[in-house]
Amino acid sequence: MIPFTTFGLLGLLALSIPVGVVLFLLAFGIDFFFSPFPLMRGLGQVVWSSSNSGTLIAIPLFVLLGEVLVRSGVAGRTYSALDKWVSWLPGGLVHANIATSTMFSATSGSSVATAATVATVAMPQARALGYNEKLFSGAIAAGGTLGIMIPPSINLIVYGFLTESSIPQLFLAGLLPGLLLAVMFMAMTAFLCSAKPELGGPRRSSTWGEKFRSLSDLLPVFGLFGVIVGSIYAGWATPTEAAAIGVAISLLIAFQQKAVNWNMISSALLGAIKTTAMIMLVVIGAYVLNFVLTASGVSRTLQALLEGLGMGPLATLLVIVLIYIVLGFFIETLSLMVATIPIVVPIILQLGYDKIWFGILLIIMVEMALITPPVGLNLYVVQSARKGKPFSDVMIGCIPYVLTMLMMVGLLILAPQIALFLPSTL
Numbered sequence: 001m002i003p004f005t006t007f008g009l010l011g012l013l014a015l016s017i018p019v020g021v022v023l024f025l026l027a028f029g030i031d032f033f034f035s036p037f038p039l040m041r042g043l044g045q046v047v048w049s050s051s052n053s054g055t056l057i058a059i060p061l062f063v064l065l066g067e068v069l070v071r072s073g074v075a076g077r078t079y080s081a082l083d084k085w086v087s088w089l090p091g092g093l094v095h096a097n098i099a100t101s102t103m104f105s106a107t108s109g110s111s112v113a114t115a116a117t118v119a120t121v122a123m124p125q126a127r128a129l130g131y132n133e134k135l136f137s138g139a140i141a142a143g144g145t146l147g148i149m150i151p152p153s154i155n156l157i158v159y160g161f162l163t164e165s166s167i168p169q170l171f172l173a174g175l176l177p178g179l180l181l182a183v184m185f186m187a188m189t190a191f192l193c194s195a196k197p198e199l200g201g202p203r204r205s206s207t208w209g210e211k212f213r214s215l216s217d218l219l220p221v222f223g224l225f226g227v228i229v230g231s232i233y234a235g236w237a238t239p240t241e242a243a244a245i246g247v248a249i250s251l252l253i254a255f256q257q258k259a260v261n262w263n264m265i266s267s268a269l270l271g272a273i274k275t276t277a278m279i280m281l282v283v284i285g286a287y288v289l290n291f292v293l294t295a296s297g298v299s300r301t302l303q304a305l306l307e308g309l310g311m312g313p314l315a316t317l318l319v320i321v322l323i324y325i326v327l328g329f330f331i332e333t334l335s336l337m338v339a340t341i342p343i344v345v346p347i348i349l350q351l352g353y354d355k356i357w358f359g360i361l362l363i364i365m366v367e368m369a370l371i372t373p374p375v376g377l378n379l380y381v382v383q384s385a386r387k388g389k390p391f392s393d394v395m396i397g398c399i400p401y402v403l404t405m406l407m408m409v410g411l412l413i414l415a416p417q418i419a420l421f422l423p424s425t426l
Helices: 001-014 019-033 039-051 054-071 074-086 092-107 111-129 133-148 156-163 165-196 208-233 240-254 262-296 299-308 313-327 335-350 353-370 377-383 391-414 417-424
Strands: none
Touching: 001 240, 019 262, 019 335, 039 133, 039 417, 054 133, 054 156, 054 240, 054 262, 054 353, 074 092, 074 111, 074 156, 074 208, 074 377, 092 111, 092 133, 092 165, 092 208, 111 299, 111 377, 133 156, 133 353, 133 377, 133 391, 156 165, 156 262, 156 335, 156 353, 165 240, 165 353, 165 417, 208 240, 208 313, 240 262, 313 353, 335 353, 353 391, 353 417, 391 417
16 A cells, blocks of 8 residues: 555656646545545545635735735845845855845745745846855755745645644744754855855945944834734734734735835735645645545554564654655655655654654755755746756755755754744743
8 A cells, every 4th residue: 555655646746747636646546445435425525624724724815925025025125135234254145145035934934935036136146246156046045945944834834734733833843943044054155155265255344334224124024024923922813813914014015115006916916826726725635635544544554664663763753854855856845745744744643753843844854855856946946047057056056055954954853942942932
């Protein structure tokens, strides 16, 4: 049954069938050959129960929030402001890529949206100032991955829904690791550009007056992040309610920037509808597959297989991490999550690990999948802004940041409280 599930998933994806459809086909195949429960009799109820959740309403709201901010020009002003604060470091403007990605991650909830926005703003600067485009592009792609770690995160909402975990706890668990990973990205950049200055570019210093005047462009993003996360942390709002408040504030910001018009609103709504439809098809398909896997005993079979190997909890966890790294080369990120969570999370719980902590560890694995070829989405997003330059430059530029993510995985395993400290205070 496990080989059927594994090769069925990889084979259908290799045929370029949409991910949501693949999950439904795999569920029907497993149900037909292995499950004692006739899925067709209860399919309507399974689909309805998977989509009839107030938690999922947060997904289109957070997507719309990011769409509004992208189209209102907030990202460009944020980039220029952060340039004044961090470009004195070894590597210069490369740090602005990471810092802007970090701030935009705190509002968009999407890695691809973050990478696309920063790439559009930053790449013309790289050419104008003569930066080495390998590291510069790699920093944008890697920084964009923070969009699914730093709250609000659509991927964490999906993980929480599929594992019945607390979304507020997951958001809080992702905050410190996300910020720490951003600092580690900047430290890696500074180290590389100190050792080889040609990897970076000109370092620019701004006066304190210029820095403080630039804060007016950062306050909207800081304020929006504070309202969303603060309202959830204080218990004043659920993630869905906080998302709705965030959309309203983002529209006010856009109005203040004189960016509100019919074209902006219609484009933002259309973009949010397309993205939400794709996510919901995948989520519902994953829920149906989860139901079938449980009924057919795949999770129990895999758990018994791992127990039969005689490995301890840590060794088993490392094997799971290695499997995610390998699968990340070939499977798109959301697909990687929803296809494996029903199988892996029960094993993780049986080993005695916390599912909130594992959710953050899983997100780092998914982040790596975003910047590893051949299907790393952020690689293609950044490459699309480079106008004909070699694709290999982006891949090479991401290598130091992949290594940094692996170091972060080690830190989380050695010190789980990095992720669990803030949730324990909720």
